[in-house]
Structures are given as structure tokens and as C-alpha cells.
Amino acid sequence: MSAPRLGLRFGQAFRQNFQNQMRFAQRRYQSTATTADAAGQSAFGRFFNSPIGPKTVHFWAPIMKWGLVLAGASDFARPASSLSLTQNAALMCTGAIWTRWCFIIKPQNLFLASVNFLLFCVGATQVTRVMRYQSELKGQTLGENMAEKAQEGKAKVGELVEDPGKIKEVVGGK
Template identity: 75%
Template sequence: MSARLGLRFGAAMRQPFRSQMRNTNRRFQSTTAAGTGPEASAFSKFFNSEVGPKTVHFWAPIMKWGLVLAGASDFTRPASQLSLTQNMALTCTGAIWTRWCFIIKPRNLFLASVNFLLFLVGATQTTRVLRYQSELKGQTLPEAVAEKAGEAQEKVVEAVQEPGKVKEAVVGK
């Protein structure tokens, strides 16, 4: 008997609930359409854009500025204390991801700018380290770059020819 009472109550409440849901469909509209008309302010256009603060396309570059600022803060450090591999990695990362920012959709110029500055900081620091190392050896900068490239090429060839040996060197066995 109590089950029938529940069924009757459910049937009685179904119609008002459905009509209430039909009236509130406006809540589920996309936010990209709001504030993009000709009367919208510049702030509301930015806030509701595809790369605005509501998306990861805005917050990822904000966080990446930390890398740029950390690299720029190393300008005050002597070149003897800088890592060549770390700064080369920053240079390559900045160059690769700057290009990628122009390929992806939506095209994110804010992310491209932070990656380009990361490239510039890394290239500056890499140049400082290579100049320092060339001064120690009495070489010119192009000679130092050629020597480093030769060392890297030898390591790659060794890794391709004997992958087990490289693994042992990395793991420490």
C-alpha cells in the first residue's frame, strides 16, 4: 500500500518538476556567447574569450612566467655557476613551444610570448656559459660551440651503438 502512495506522489510531482526545468534552460547556455556583442566592454570580451582567465590557456602562461623569472634572476650569477644543459633545455623548450603556440587552436599569443622570452633567457645564459668555458680553454666562441656539438654527437652515437652501456651508466649498475 505504501508503494502506491509513493508512485502517486512521484507522478504528481513529475509535471511541475519538468515545467520548472524547461524554464531554467537559460542557465546551461555557453559563456562564450555572453558579452561578445558589439556593446560588450573590452574586459568582458577578454574575460569570456577562448584564451581568457576562465581557461587553462590563460593560467598556463601565468605559471610559466616563473621559469622566465627564475632564468632572468640567474643573470646576476657568475657564469661558472650556471648549468649548460639546463639552459640549453630552456632554450630548446622556448623555441619548440613558441612555434607550437602558432599551430594550436585557439592560437595563444600570450603563451607564445612567454615561450619566446624563455627562449631568449635560455639563449643568453647558454651564450654566457659557452663564453666562460671558451675563455678557460683559450678558444673562440665558435670553436667552443663546435666542440660541445661534437661531444654531444659522440654521446648519441655511443647510445645508439651500445644502449645497455648507457643504461648502466645512468642507473649506476
């Protein structure tokens, strides 16, 4: 067998393999339901096969995130003295940031956006409760207490910028 003929066979085999892979990739990224199929399906069938249906992570992520919302809401029964300001502030910020991102990512997932918005609401409610409790202890208004907390945070950041070795000391580690 001559060298050019060997190269031709190799090229044909490579091209055929490449075309098969491309057909697989096209099938992989196609929608699970075509428009002709969607017209004949029930509402549940369209939901089940949609890009944000139960076959995808876009459905199960919000279901799991409801656990955070319910855990935060269950803390409404706890006294404000036993709540963590940093934990609830983190919940509030997470909810706000991810609510915005739910409208940017594709496919837009309103179910996930609603969960994140409620996570923000729960966190904001708990932060308000903690801040009111702390301001009552000090005899301050809520605005004064918030300004004081902001100054404390600014001072801690300033200390860390000056000497990064103090991180355990500033954050409260041992």
C-alpha cells in the same frame, strides 16, 4: 505488452535521451559570449568571456610559465661558472618549440607565444654566457668551443647506439 510495442518504447526513450545529450553537447561547445552579447560588453567583459580569457587554461598556463622566465632571468646575476649548460639549453629549446606551436594550436594564443619566446631568449642568453665562459677557460673562440661540444655530443650518441647498456656511464650516472 507485446514485443514490438516494448521495442518502440525503448527506441523512443533512447532517441529522447540521445537528443538531450546532443543539446547538452552543443551548449558545451558554444562560445561563452554570443555576438549580440559581445557588442554590449566592456573591453574587460569581452576579455573575461573570450576563448583565451581567465576562465580557461589558455590564460593560466602562460601566467604559470612566467615563473620559468623569471627564474631564468634571475640567474643573470649568478656567475657563469655556476650555470648549467644542459638546463639552459633545455629552456632555450622548450621556448623555441612551444613558440612555434602557439601559432599552430587553436585558439592562437599570443600571450603564451610571447612567454615562450622570452623563455627562448633567456635560455639563449644563458647558454651564450656559459659557452663564452667555457671557451675563455680553454683559450678557444666561441665557435671552436661550440664545435667541440657538438663533437662530444655526437660521440656520446655514437656510444649509446653501439651499446645501449652504457647509458648510465655516458650520461654521468653511477
